[in-house]
C-alpha cells in the first residue's frame with residue numbers, strides 16, 4: 001500500500017503566482033484554513049517575471065484616464081470577444097487593488113508629485129501601468145508574500161502555530177482533482193523532491209496555475225507552464241473557452257539560440273524604442289489596420305511628438321496591440337527584411353540616453369549583457385515573436401470566478417474570457433489581483449456553504465496513484481518523455497503557430513492524436529525521488545489535452561482575430577465575434593461546441609461610438625444599438 005500524506009483544508013489554492021497568493025490572502029482573511037500549493041519554489045512564478053507593470057486607470061499620469069477608458073481599451077484590444085462583465089469588473093476594481101498593495105507594503109515608482117507612476121504600453125490610451133522599474137512582478141510577489149507572512153505571524157500569536165490557518169506547500173505538483181457527488185472533494189499530488197504522495201481534502205479549490213507556453217518551442221514561459229490547471233479543470237468536468245487565442249509577444253530574444261524566446265519587455269517600446277527592419281526602415285507605419293487607424297500616428301514626426309505631448313498627437317504604431325505587432329514582424333522577416341538571426345531590430349540606444357535606459361530598463365540591460373553580450377545603451381536588440389500568454393482558459397462566472405463544477409474556482413492566466421482574443425500588456429497583473437481576490441472570497445463562501453463535505457473515495461485515490469506511478473512502472477522500455485515533449489513543441493510551433501492554415505491544422509490534429517497514444521506508453525527510469533523525467537512524463541498528458549483544444553478550436557474558427565490568424569480566412573468576421581468555442585473532455589477526447597457570447601449591457605455598449613462598433617458588430621447587433629441609442633435620445 002502506497003504511503004499518502006493527508007491534509008484537510010477549507011480552501012486549497014493551486015498556484016502561488018499573483019492570482020493564487022491574492023486568493024489565499026482573501027480566503028484566510030475570511031477566516032478559512034487555507035493551503036497554497038506551488039509546483040515551483042515559493043516565489044518563483046511567472047508573476048515574478050513580469051516586467052512592465054500592472055494596468056489600472058488611476059489617472060495619475062493623465063487625468064483623462066478612468067475605468068471607462070480602460071474598459072474600452074481592453075475590449076478593443078480583445079477585439080470585442082472579451083467577457084464584457086469581466087472587463088468591466090477589471091477596469092473598475094484594478095485601481096483599488098493597486099492601492100491596496102501599497103497598504104501591504106508595496107512601493108511603486110512615483111511621479112514628481114508623489115503619486116504612483118504610470119507608464120505607456122501598447123493599446124492603452126493613457127499611461128496606465130503602475131510599475132517598479134522593469135521589475136514590477138518581483139515587487140508584487142514580494143508584497144503578497146510579505147502579507148502572507150504577516151498573517152501567519154498573527155496566527156502564531158493567536159494559536160502558537162504559524163501554519164495553523166495558512167500553509168504553503170512549495171515544490172508540490174497537483175496531478176488530479178477529485179469530484180464526488182458532482183462537487184469538489186479534494187486534490188492529489190506529489191512532492192517534487194521526495195516523490196511522496198499527498199492528498200488534500202477540501203470543498204473549495206482555486207486554480208491559479210498560470211499558462212500553457214511549454215507546449216511551444218519558442219516561448220517566454222518557464223518549465224512549469226504545462227497547462228496543468230487547464231487540463232485538471234477539464235478532467236474534473238469544467239470547460240475551457242477561447243483556447244485558439246494565444247498571444248505571441250512580438251519581442252522575444254532571437255539570439256543566441258539557447259535563449260531564444262526569452263521576453264524583451266514592451267516597456268522598451270513604451271519608453272521610446274522603435275522597430276526597424278534590415279533596411280533601417282521603421283516599418284510599423286505600414287501595418288496599422290483600419291480598426292486602429294484613427295488612434296495611431298501616420299508619420300515618424302507625429303509619433304515622436306506623442307512621447308512628450310500625448311494629448312495633441314497620436315500614438316506610435318510600435319504601440320499597437322501585441323497581435324498586430326507580432327504579425328507585422330512576422331511579415332517583415334518573411335519578406336526577407338529580417339536580421340541575420342531571423343528577427344528585426346528594436347532600437348532604443350539611438351533614441352534615449354544611457355542614463356535613461358539604465359534607470360528605466362535595468363533588467364533588460366542586464367539580460368542582454370549577460371545572455372547576448374549586447375549593450376542596449378549602445379546597440380539595437382534583435383527580437384522576434386515568442387509564445388507568451390494564453391487568453392483561453394477555464395470558463396468562469398465573471399463575478400464569482402466559479403467554474404462549472406461546484407467548489408472549483410479559477411483566476412489569473414488559467415481562467416478565460418477576460419482578455420477576449422488578445423490581452424493588452426499590463427492587464428494580466430491587474431487581472432490576477434482583481435479576480436484572485438474574487439476567487440478567494442467566493443471559494444471561502446463556498447466552504448461555508450458546504451456543510452457536509454464530500455469524502456474522497458478510495459477508488460478515486462487509488463486511480464490517481466496508479467496513473468502517477470504508471471510511467472515508472474514502464475521504465476526505460478517506454479516512450480521517452482523528452483522526445484515526446486520536443487515533438488509536441490515542434491508540432492505546435494510549425495502547425496498551430498502564429499499564422500495558421502486549414503491543411504496544417506488538420507495535420508496537427510493527426511500528429512497530436514499519435515502523440516497522445518505514445519504518451520500513454522511513456523516510461524521513465526529511476527524512482528520517485530527528485531526525478532525530472534517522471535515529472536515531465538506526468539505533465540505531458542496535460543500539455544496534450546490543452547494543445548488538442550488549441551488546434552481544434554483554431555481549425556473551427558474560420559476568421560482572423562487577435563491571437564488567432566488564419567491565412568485562409570484573413571479577415572475578422574462579425575458573426576464569429578458572437579461565438580465562444582468551448583472545450584470539454586470526454587474519455588480523454590476533446591469535445592468542442594459553440595456557445596453564444598454574453599451580450600454586453602446597453603449602457604456599456606454606449607461607451608463606444610457607432611463608427612467603431614460597426615467594425616466589430618453584425619448588422620443585426622448594430623440595428624439593436626441604433627434602436628437603443630434612439631430611445632436614449634428621445
Ligand SMILES: Cc1cc2nc3c(=O)[nH]c(=O)nc-3n(C[C@H](O)[C@H](O)[C@H](O)COP(=O)(O)OP(=O)(O)OC[C@H]3O[C@@H](n4cnc5c(N)ncnc54)[C@H](O)[C@@H]3O)c2cc1C
Nearest residue numbers: 015016017019039046047050052174210412413426428429
Ligand atoms: C517574462 C514575462 C513577463 C511578463 N510581464 C508582464 C507585465 O509586465 N505585465 C503583465 O500584466 N503581465 C506580464 N506577464 C504575464 C503575467 O506575468 C502572467 O500572465 C501572470 O503573472 C500570471 O499569473 P498567475 O498568478 O495566473 O500565474 P503564475 O504567476 O504563472 O503562477 C502560476 C503558479 O501555479 C503553479 N502551478 C502550475 N501548475 C501547478 C500544478 N500542477 N500544481 C501546483 N502548482 C502549479 C506554479 O508553480 C506557479 O506557482 C509576463 C509574463 C512573462 C512570462
